[in-house]
Amino acid sequence: MKNQDTIPRQIWEFFCSVKLTVYTLVLLAVTSIIGTVVLQNGTPQQYIDLYGKGGYNLIQVFSIDDMYHAWWFLFLLLLLCINIVVCSVERLSLVWKTIFPKQIRFNPDRFLRSKKKHTFFVDQAADAVTAACESWLSKQVGKVHKKNQENTWMVYAEKGRWTRIGVFVVHASVLLLLLGALIGAVFGFKANVRIDEGKQVGTVFAAKTRQPIQLDFLIRCNEFAVKFYDTGAPEEFRSNLTIIEDGQETLTTDIRVNHPLRYKGINIFQSSYGTTSAGAAVMAITDNISGQKITRTMQVGETITLPEETGSFQLQGFLPHFDFRGRNLGEAFFGKVTLKEKEAFQIGLPLQFPTFDKMRKGRFSFVVTDFEKKYYTGLQVTKDPGVWYVYAGFVLMILGCWVTFFMSHQSFLVAVAPSKDGGTIVHLAGRTNRSTQNLNLKLTGMATRLENQFKKGESI
């Protein structure tokens, strides 16, 4: 090419260099480490606590708080894509004729120069040996091509020429994956929602921005259930959901972890749960003067009279997180105690600490021994129209890698030359575009089989 120094040509050369590939991959590998060490998507306060004000400024400048979506990281990915496209176009234009030749040609000298060729002597006439070799090679490998060169018959066969396309498939699959990711990022969303048992929602909230997203249908949580093993480890989280579309219940189903619901392009996953409120509670009340103990089942809002007409107790409500002097004591009930001729006061009854109210040292102490839990289910709701491109990329990548690494273009040559004493000298050699070790092992096996065939005196 004459115009090698023109600027477009130089740019082209830059993008089709393998050096660029290696540097880009090194940069991707090294910078990816940052996001595994530095907290991602934290709050400004978290970063200031961890790295100080200066550190936080630096983090903001380079978007390290969300580095896998930072401009410079996306730029590296873009660079990789351009590199792949340019390299593939360049190389494909070079090897196209090799992959799809009009006519198969071969150069016997290239084979016969090999150090790993096998040579043996056959006590038969050259013509008969050539015919036998031709039929043997066509059975072993495939279609045979033959030519005579300096009184030697060159018998050639090859297989797996198409496998040279494998490497292009692998690179195309990377592009397809990234295209799928882009489609997902632009047209899809990831959101969360909490639904109390018995309630329904039609709006979910984007995971990052917390912006509301309106769905085309309502999701109702009929029931949430959690099962535990004897060891205390969770065994199963299950939500029973109903989809309501235009006022019609269209679907009712269970979802579990690993078993999501997919409905009209929207995916609904079980992701968390919690206690949102409580129904009836079993209340144990001890009179610390008489030692008398009574047990009552109470509804939230219900008021009971305390023993000996000393006052009353109202169960006011349930808190998922009871805050006591700045400490989170977990799930708790709270209620109002009104004793005769005294001012009413509120008490908290954390479920994890049954002796909590006793420490108040009042006339009565209250403990919740059991209660009816009302759960909320935490769902992840996503839409990703790019996922099928990504999956197609996955399939192509596996197939492409398999073809590229475990298959190869192999060609074999048997050279049959008459020797001076009326016998025949046979050479067997092979070439490949990949693993020569495997080819050499294969050649050794082939040579043994071919030689044995003549020793046995078989003619095919």
Added chain:
Amino acid sequence: MNSSTALSLATFIYGLATVFYIGHFAFKKNKLATAGFWVLVAAFVLNTAGIGLRWVESYQMGYGHAPFSNMYESLVFFSWTMALLYIFVEVKYKEQGFGVFVSPLIFLAIAYASFDPGISSKISPLIPALKSNWLIAHVITCFLGYAGFAVAFGFSLIYFVKPKQTAENTFLGRLPSWDVIDELTYQMVVFGFLFLTIGIITGAVWANSAWGKYWSWDPKETWSLITWFVYAIFMHLRLMRGWHGKNLALVSIVGFAAVLFTYFGVNFLLSGLHSYA
């Protein structure tokens, strides 16, 4: 025999195989390598039996899951995959000189599982996130990948022990030649790369069905991708830039360091979704 007896015996016998291979390296007796090989095969059989028994025992305990659910089980399986791959290579390529570089890795993984007090060998029930058919496919492919890289790492070390030119009858002369190491290291990396690729992909498909995202830049995912990048660099340097020998061996060693960090470092130093193994 129960699984823990089988696995303890396997650990011990892997250790014995390592001793034989080291003996072969030190005393140049081919018989020692042959003995090492058969002892290794015996340990592998016990290792297989141990994994199988553990699977059965988990059903007897009422949990019923494949033995791939925690660090202990993954280490035992890691030894198994490395041993399988090494036995295959020794049988196929008829090279015994590699054993001394690979057998210690096989022994170390299973010994670490047994002797580190921080690693519990108890059979425990599966948490909901792991209850999936993808578990078996994901774990097997990932560990075949790790095994390929581990064996490649063992082979790469030879470059730093044996000079390029050595007389046939010297101490180091019996180690395989640079050409053979180069080819076999590449074969192992290729094997590892294919299976790591499938491992990452099965993980992504699984994550998509469990959490609704095929990729969430979780530390384990990110580090497996970093490992993938390093070996992609290895391929490009070898196939497109003509790198061979020590320089390329260094890349393979860096790659294996990334494998180890993906496997252990992420669990011990970073936090994330992938906290089981």
